[in-house]
Amino acid sequence: MIPESVSPLEAKKRIEQGAVLIDIRDRAEYLREHIPNARSVPLSDIAAGKTVDGVEQQTVIFHCQSGMRTAQNAITLINAASPAPVLLMTGGINAWKSAQFPTNEDKKQPLPIMRQVQIVAGALILTGVVLGYTVNSGLFLLSGFVGAGLLFAGVSGWCGMAMLLSKMPWNRPAK
Structure with a gap:
């Protein structure tokens, strides 16, 4: 059974009527920016068997960054909120922001690890190409x-760069 999808506008209306909004992104992503009054229940916790407590009589609306994680894990999310009715917000927090709805943002929090991996990997690749052309082709x-x-990392699901970056001092949550 696939849950119904709702637009950010419909989600906002349902939240105003008492629905519970659950953000399934990683805790670091949530701390950096989230929808006001959204509860953080990371997908990793849900996949490990954590349930969404205190929502038995309320509609639960799940969201992520773009809607992909919620769509791919719909059955897991339904089971985590059971017996509450479940909806998925299409487009995630990106669509929420595109609809010009507010978010709580804390830029003191570190960037999500995968964005850091993209930045570092891109910088290293660009450096290798520039140095390969200008200094030595071996670069x-x-x-x-x-x-x-x-x-x-894509094939195995294990990213050494992400593990290394997660240990860096700038990735400690801001207080």
Whole structure:
């Protein structure tokens, strides 16, 4: 059974009528920016068996960044909120912001790890290409190495760069 999808406008109306909004993004993503009054219940916790408590009589609306995580995990989300009725907000927080609805943003919080990986990987690849053309063609190997690492991360689900970046001092939550 696939839950019904609702637009940000419909979600906003339902929240005003008592529906509970659940943000399934990682805790760091939630701390950096979230929809007011949304509860943070990361998908990783739900996948590990955590249920959404205190919503038995209310409609639960799940959202993520773009709507992909909620759509891909619809059955898991239904089970986590059972017996409450479940809706998925199309487009996630991106669509919410596109509809010009408010969010709570804390830029003191670190960027999500995957964005950091994209920034570092992109910078390393660009550096390898520039140095390969200007200094020594052997430096093209840097770009190849980073590309191979990204390929491995995509296939295996394990990203060494993400693990390394998560340990950096700037990734401690701001107080």
